[in-house]
Amino acid sequence: MKPSLVLVILMCIEIIGSQVVMAQDFSVFVVRHAEKTVETSNPSLSEKGVIRAKVLAEMLSKSNLEAVYSTPFKRTEQTVAPLASALNLSVQNYPAGGGEALAEQLKQAGQSALVVGHSNTVPAIVRALGMEVENLTEKDYGDLFIVQFHNGQAQLIRLMIPMP
16 A cells, blocks of 8 residues: 555544544533422422422523433423423433433443433432532522543532522
């Protein structure tokens, strides 16, 4: 093979490789469901939770999400419903104990997504995305974890979803 052809091939590989890296810029938003009623089994959102879910939808309406994920419980599905509706995305269910696998799937796909979980699953999901966070308590609502991936490096931003 001629040296110039080898050089052209190597340059093409470099260009294609850099485009793959650029395509790996994405964000994963992870949040616990909003406030729930006091029912014991599969509760719905409380009035305050419905308001927080709407505020979350407003906050993320321009975030270029490609997918939304929720565990198959009323409170998580109701938390993500306003945003999914606004973005015309279907809610994809994942098992409550399967957040770590979902995090790996999102990292591999380079897909920007919102993942709604529970106080005992959200920290594990964020950790599976490569960040360190403390555990949440049953009283913690409104924490929004944003794991941004840029050129293979992850950065964590933690926000609070405000209540009007």
